[in-house]
Amino acid sequence: MGNLLSRQPLAGGNAQQLSQARPQPANIQVAAGYVYSLDSIGNTKLVRMPATGGAWETLAGEHMYTADELQFAAGWFFYRLYSYGIPDAPQQFVAGLLSDTASAGIPLTLTHTENVAAWVGTAEGIFWTGGRVIRQRFNAE
Numbered sequence: 830m831g832n833l834l835s836r837q838p839l840a841g842g843n844a845q846q847l848s849q850a851r852p853q854p855a856n857i858q859v860a861a862g863y864v865y866s867l868d869s870i871g872n873t874k875l876v877r878m879p880a881t882g883g884a885w886e887t888l889a890g891e892h893m894y895t896a897d898e899l900q901f902a903a904g905w906f907f908y909r910l911y912s913y914g915i916p917d918a919p920q921q922f923v924a925g926l927l928s929d930t931a932s933a934g935i936p937l938t939l940t941h942t943e944n945v946a947a948w949v950g951t952a953e954g955i956f957w958t959g960g961r962v963i964r965q966r967f968n969a970e
Contacts, residue, residue, distance in 0.1 A: 834864070836880075847882035856899040856908070860927060867896050867908055875899075875906065875923075875930060888930035892923065900950045904928060907950030910936055920945050922955055 834857075835844040847864065856867040863877040865888075872891035878884060894910040901907075910921040921936040937955065939945070948957035 845882070847880075848878055848885065856897055858899050858901045858906075860901050865899065865901075865906065867899050869895055873908075873910070875908070892936065894921070896923070898948075901927070902950055903952040905950060905952055906930070907955065909945075909948070920957075922948075922950070924950060924955065 833849060834847045836847055837844045858865045859880055862880050864880050865875065865877045866885075868874050868876045868885070868887070873894060873896040874891045875888045876885045877888055878886065892910055896908045896910050898909045899906065904927055905924060906927055907922055907924050910923060920939040922939070923936050925931075939955070939957065944959050945957045946959055948955060
């Protein structure tokens with residue numbers, strides 16, 4: 830199932846194999862004793878496993894688009910959805926609380942959806958830019 834997921838201790842020594850990696854191992858974040866990733870086999874979903882190793886557990890609802898760029902900030906998680914093959918599809922993100930991953934069922938659709946060159950998720954909302962203007966999408970909208 831892809832590359833192995835391992836941890837290298839900062840003190841040195843041998844790396845420890847934790848589990849088989851998810852399909853997109855670049856989308857890994859660690860928080861509160863867990864390793865989080867996006868699983869895009871079939872529909873995209875947020876998964877986690879203990880940072881000490883073990884089995885992956887599915888957390889958030891499934892989305893029928895490809896996803897990447899998993900981010901964490903102040904107890905929130907965010908990731909970007911891609912709808913390949915759909916011309917002029919709106920730019921969508923998923924946001925939710927790590928303490929309530931079921932809250933991530935509805936994607937956030939950005940307004941002013943010029944090409945999103947860079948973005949960051951925060952507890953205040955999603956900030957993004959298409960290259961010239963920085964915009965914000967509040968979580969409460």
